Amino acid sequence: MSTGRDLQGPDLARRDPEENIVLGIETSCDETAVALVAAGRRVLCNIVSSQVELHRQYGGVVPEIAARQHLANILPVLDEAFTRVPDAWSRVRAVAVTHGPGLAGALLIGVNAAKTLAFSRNLPLVGVNHLEAHIYGNWLYEAGEEARSEPELPAVALIVSGGHTELILMRDHGRFERLGSTRDDAAGEAFDKVARIVGLPYPGGPAIQRAAEGQLGSSRPGNPQAFLLPRAHLGETLDFSFSGLKTAAQRLIQKQREALANPTIPADLLADLAASFQEAVVAALISQTLTALRLYQPRSLLLAGGVAANVRLRTLIRERSTVPVWVPPLRYCTDNAAMVAGAAHFRIQRGCQHALDLDIDPNLPLALSSSEAGSMHVIPPRPGAMDASG
């Protein structure tokens, strides 16, 4: 059986890529996920057990229920993975796990599972940052596919989900800088809240998109210009804010309701409200992303996170980006463990692994290389930049 010392970069590079399988585990929110990934890219299996149905009745993820469900799901999900790739154990070279950021009680299940596997099978343990993992979703391809071309670095990454809205500069593998993040709600959270107000189910993102596209009984697609919703102006930063937009949407919906005799919003009006709200969220995301592209001149733009599944966001960002745009397939946008195994592969190549006292960190920052830590958060003045698409 291999030990941690077998895994340093040069050794890894010499191996047959198929012999370099990383077992990935992800339990940071409400998906219990396990994956086997060869050479950081080729996904042999990607098993995700979603708890979305369980949390729907509460309108969002309930941390204690999520933790209980992870404990119940973890072995069935592992079993499924190793049933699909029966000879995998002999080729697994490391166990990787998301150790933050995320829900504490949920992270605990994955981290303790990974540690126990690393200990009992004498394999190296690699803790991975959830946001870093999302970025590496862009390197993944399926076992049946040809190897894909890969994003050129440096890259700017936009990570948008129910829990995160982050702009990250990836100078190189392992060299990340956070350029901006949300000051209040995550973009996905704003979708969830507005969906709840208009009576659409959780998760809100897909529901709002369907309503905006005219798929929820309306006679036409929603008009994104039907209602003007405010854009947050956050000075000379690349941060985001969605709470003002959410409140404005809430007021608008209330006003529209008061004008109705019936408490149910007619399908055409719902389509317009959904399209206008979606447009405002997408515009905010794109405006800051385009500014980041202008300031940092990267060679690629990477999208990641569940909200990257939004068709309007994908379409507009592809139209307006000045550099090639990478968007993972939907199954690697939402939370999954293949991206965790993928990110771990690049960490291992840099000689990173963790001891068995690895802890969870619900607020884990994306690691900075020390040489760059001093220079981040400083954004040069750029007159008028905030008006770009606002």
Place this chain on the structure above:
Amino acid sequence: MRVLAIDTSGVLASVALLRDGEVEDARVWRSHSNHTTRLVPELQRTLAAAGCTPADVGAVGVATGPGAFSGLRVGVTTAKLLCWSLDIPLLAVGSLHARAELYQLNGEIVSATDAGRGEWYWARYRRDDRGVIELSPPAVGSPPVILAACNATAAIVGESLRLPEGFAGKHVLLDSSPQAGYVAAIGVARLAWRRWKNGERDVPALQQALYVRRSAAEERKRPS
């Protein structure tokens, strides 16, 4: 046959290794409500001290609860994954039962632990020729109600428990903390060993923690 036992149900966490029913090694530490950093390293040290590897473990015993939710999940996750990874049997044991098992007492034992919100998790046990057996399953309740419901001569066992006013003197209160020489994981290991000898096995994939209480969100949503 070695049984590796885990208890992360209390403020003090412990692990124990039993070989054919005899304690080979046991470790206890103050968890500071963070079991994640220490549990696997302590298991590693325990096996190393006994000169063996994970492959030498024949079964895993774990205290499933009641206790602090996150602590329980750390122990149960680790136990489940050890059994799955090594393909060995899992033996689930109640955390209150494991503490009652540590005492050579005749008569009724009330094993309890602080449940927060002014309540105790508690269960009743009695030792007979088979060992300590459960008289009533773990439940949660207020201490005066619990004490009024149990035998007046019952011995109360529990880490750092204080008897409510009016009950002092009526019951024997015994400290089950390691300072008194007791390591809960040893109780877990003995009960697990007994269950293993009786041919009992639990299914790792199906093993849950014994929470007793529902989550706060569920209680708000569906009051019982």
